[in-house]
Structures are given as structure tokens and as C-alpha cells.
Amino acid sequence: MITIAVDAMGGDHAPRPEVEGAVAQIMTFLTENEFAALYVPARFIPRIHPHYREVVEVLAMQVVDEARHAEAFTRRAEAGGAGLGTTATSGQLSLKTLLEEPDFTTAAFLLCVMGEGTFLTLLKFLGEHAPDPVTSALAKLAHRDEARHVAFGMEHLRYVLEREPERKTAMVAAVERRSRMLASISGLSPYVHDALVVMAGGGVSVAQIRAGARHVSDLHREMDRARRERLQSLGFDVETAAQMSEYHTKNFM
Numbered sequence: 001m002i003t004i005a006v007d008a009m010g011g012d013h014a015p016r017p018e019v020e021g022a023v024a025q026i027m028t029f030l031t032e033n034e035f036a037a038l039y040v041p042a043r044f045i046p047r048i049h050p051h052y053r054e055v056v057e058v059l060a061m062q063v064v065d066e067a068r069h070a071e072a073f074t075r076r077a078e079a080g081g082a083g084l085g086t087t088a089t090s091g092q093l094s095l096k097t098l099l100e101e102p103d104f105t106t107a108a109f110l111l112c113v114m115g116e117g118t119f120l121t122l123l124k125f126l127g128e129h130a131p132d133p134v135t136s137a138l139a140k141l142a143h144r145d146e147a148r149h150v151a152f153g154m155e156h157l158r159y160v161l162e163r164e165p166e167r168k169t170a171m172v173a174a175v176e177r178r179s180r181m182l183a184s185i186s187g188l189s190p191y192v193h194d195a196l197v198v199m200a201g202g203g204v205s206v207a208q209i210r211a212g213a214r215h216v217s218d219l220h221r222e223m224d225r226a227r228r229e230r231l232q233s234l235g236f237d238v239e240t241a242a243q244m245s246e247y248h249t250k251n252f253m
């Protein structure tokens with residue numbers, strides 16, 4: 001359960017305006033991704049026979065978690081006075097390709113394994129680099145929820161791929177297809193990238209930007225490493241896992 005204690009951000013812990021602006025921009029990015037993570041399982045719930053009630057219940061809980069995350073991240077953006085930031089067309093396009101996936105297993109793979117898996121690394125990073133204890137707690141609590149969503153996706157994929165190993169090809173194709181559709185996106189939205197740099201560096205001086213940029217490039221490397229590890233644990237060979245991780249959307253989700 002996430003509850004924001006706005007008071008905890010005041011006093012000694014209140015971030016400086018440029019860092020607060022960066023946090024608000026990151027919260028905006030998270031919120032928009034939370035909605036995509038909410039819409040995907042929600043779309044499939046009415047299509048599942050009640051005989052598989054546990055699956056319906058898990059997906060319903062996932063929807064609740066994402067709604068809570070979106071609420072908490074929006075409130076955090078507003079609590080410091082900066083308010084919601086900018087959403088980029090590139091991010092919207094990336095999330096649209098996720099929403100359009102008609103097959104449940106492919107959608108669970110793209111969302112829970114590739115997307116939310118990448119978000120686990122991002123939330124851990126935010127928990128470590130947040131400028132105030134409230135933001136850090138939010139990231140850590142959301143990380144705990146996301147770990148459940150990733151675990152569900154991993155176990156679903158493990159189950160399917162053990163029984164139908166030929167479906168691995170379809171997962172590779174789905175990642176490639178998504179990458180082709182997003183070919184016009186050169187990288188992470190500059191709004192989000194710059195905000196991560198300012199937040200992780202702790203400000204906008206040359207030394208802080210340099211430190212922040214180093215942290216963010218480490219973040220990208222760690223995201224790639226964790227994705228490859230997950231893919232290999234699902235039975236993809238080293239080269240295929242590396243290629244799929246490389247193809248994964250620059251939007252993270």
C-alpha cells in the first residue's frame with residue numbers, strides 16, 4: 001500500500017527546484033507507463049474462462065496495483081509544486097504497440113517480462129537516487145509490486161515455452177516487429193533522459209550532470225544485463241537473448 005506523506009518532503013528533505021522538476025518529469029513518465037500496464041491485463045480479463053479463476057484474480061490484482069502506482073506517482077508530481085511534466089509522442093507510440101498485441105502470451109511476454117522487467121531496474125535506480133525519502137519509498141514499494149507482475153509473466157512464459165518450445169520464435173518475432181514499428185524513435189524521450197540525469201546527479205552543475213550521465217548510462221547497461229539474464233532463464237540462447245534485449249523499446253516499457 002502506498003501512502004504519500006507530503007510533510008516528509010518538506011524541511012531538510014525538500015529537493016531543489018531543478019531536481020524537483022526532474023522528479024516530476026520522471027513521475028509523469030512512470031504514470032503514463034502505469035496506465036499501459038493497467039490496460040493490457042484489463043483487456044484480457046473478460047476473455048478468460050472462470051475455470052481459470054486464479055489467472056483472472058492475479059490479473060485483476062495487477063490492474064489494482066497499476067491504478068495505485070499511477071495515483072501515487074501523479075500525487076508525487078503534484079506534491080512538490082512542479083506538477084505533471086511532458087509526455088513524448090515516442091513514448092505514446094511505444095505503449096500503443098504494447099496495447100495492440102492480440103495474443104495473451106505475447107502480450108504477457110512484452111509487458112511483464114520485457115517491459116516490467118526493465119522497470120524493476122528503473123525503480124531500483126529511482127529508489128537509490130531519489131532526492132527525498134518519499135520518492136525513494138514510492139519507488140521501492142512499486143518495485144515490490146512489479147516484482148510480482150514480472151514473476152507471473154516469467155512463470156507463464158516458462159510454462160508455455162516448456163510445452164511449446166517452437167513458440168520462442170514467435171516471441172523473437174514479436175520483439176523484432178515492435179522494434180521495426182518503433183524505428184522512428186531514436187532513443188528514450190529527451191524529457192525523461194534529462195530528468196534522470198539531473199535527478200541522479202543531484203543538480204545541474206557541470207559536475208552533477210557528468211555524474212548523473214554516468215549513473216544513467218550504468219542504468220541502461222544494467223537494464224540490458226537483467227533482460228538478457230531473464231531471457232536466458234526462459235531458454236533463449238545467449239546470442240538471441242542479446243539481440244532481443246537490443247531490440248527492446250528505448251522507452252523501457
Ligand SMILES: [Fe+2]
Nearest residue numbers: 034037066069
Ligand atoms: Fe506499476
Ligand SMILES: [Fe+2]
Nearest residue numbers: 037116146149
Ligand atoms: Fe506492473
